[in-house]
Amino acid sequence: MAPVHVPGVLAEMLAELPHSSEYILATPTGRPIDLHNLAARAIVPQLTRCICGVMESEHQKSDHEFSRDTSLPMWRGFYSARRGIATAFADVDNALAAKSHLRHSNVSTTTAHYVKSVDVAAVRAVDKINELFDNANGSGRPN
Helix, strand or coil, X not given: CCCCCCCHHHHHHHHCCCCCCCCCCECCCCCECCHHHHHHHHHHHHHCEECCCCEHHHCCCCCCCCCECCCCCCCCCHHHHHHHHHHHHHXXXXXXXXXXXXXXXXXXXXXXXXXXXXXXXXXXXXXXXXXXXXXXXXXXXXX
C-alpha cells in the first residue's frame, strides 16, 4: 500500500496517536475503523448543534426547543468530503494535484466527477469548520 501524503497539521495530530496499524484510522486492534460508525459517533454530532451551541444529544429542553444551527454545514457523507478535497486541491494547485491525491489514473475522471465549482456559501462553511479547530491551546483538536 502506497503512503498517503497529508497536510502538516494532520501529520502532527496523527504523530501523537499510538500506531498499532498501517491504517491512519484504526481500531485498537489495528483493523480499519468503520467510517459510517465514525460519522455517526463523531462527525454528525459535531455538525448537529443547537443555535445555543449544544450538541443535539446533550441538549435539554428546559428553556427552549432544539433548533439546529444552520451556520454549520450538513454532513453529506464521505463521498462529498472526497469531492470537497478534490475541489480544494484543484483550487489551491491544479486538477493534476487532485487526481494524484485521489489516486485516479485519469485526470478526466477527477475533473468530471470530483472537482466542483465553489460558491460563497461553501467557502463560509469551510471557514466555520476551521473555527472549530482554531483554539487557544494549540492542540489542533476541535473546541
